[in-house]
Amino acid sequence: MKSQIIDFMSETKTKDVYSQLIQKVSARDFSDNLHGFVQMMMDLYEDTTGLDRSIHGKYFEYIVGESLALSGIKNMYYQATVNHVPLAMFDWFLYDEIYPVSISCKTKARERWKQAAYEGLALKQVYVGATNYLVTLEPTANIGHKKINAPRSIDHFIVATQPEYTKAIKRISERQYSRAELLPPLKSGTFVRI
Numbered sequence: 667m668k669s670q671i672i673d674f675m676s677e678t679k680t681k682d683v684y685s686q687l688i689q690k691v692s693a694r695d696f697s698d699n700l701h702g703f704v705q706m707m708m709d710l711y712e713d714t715t716g717l718d719r720s721i722h723g724k725y726f727e728y729i730v731g732e733s734l735a736l737s738g739i740k741n742m743y744y745q746a747t748v749n750h751v752p753l754a755m756f757d758w759f760l761y762d763e764i765y766p767v768s769i770s771c772k773t774k775a776r777e778r779w780k781q782a783a784y785e786g787l788a789l790k791q792v793y794v795g796a797t798n799y800l801v802t803l804e805p806t807a808n809i810g811h812k813k814i815n816a817p818r819s820i821d822h823f824i825v826a827t828q829p830e831y832t833k834a835i836k837r838i839s840e841r842q843y844s845r846a847e848l849l850p851p852l853k854s855g856t857f858v859r860i
Contacts, residue, residue: 670735754785786819
């Protein structure tokens, strides 16, 4: 199978591994089984690298991005920063000027889900209608208490290898997303160079 996202990624060890492994997947329609695609790519990764921890997280981010592309989403941002949302970098960001979507990818939620919660809260301060997803590989049993304790800034905790992931990505892909205009940090002012 040919990746739809890999040409946009920087040259890294992760890109090399991902490029090799996705070619082992037979080309077929995964739109109704995105969670199966995630599981297949993670199984290939484990069999090939033994879960190389140095690239584990980035590799998972690539799989989530590929899932978005497989569902028909055309405009998306990887590792995006958003104006007026300080200290936040979104793994995947889908721009809609009223209802943007952020997707935070965590192989294990542990305490790192709090980072996604903070980023989601900051995004909702600027875009009240934003929807924030935390996508993880952690088993459902381990995230139950996190779902209960999470602030409202994380709208959905999703396990990427479960059918709910396919449903969530389908729901996300029902909307049209556009290219965001990149704005300079200042709207006006007189530049003084001494």
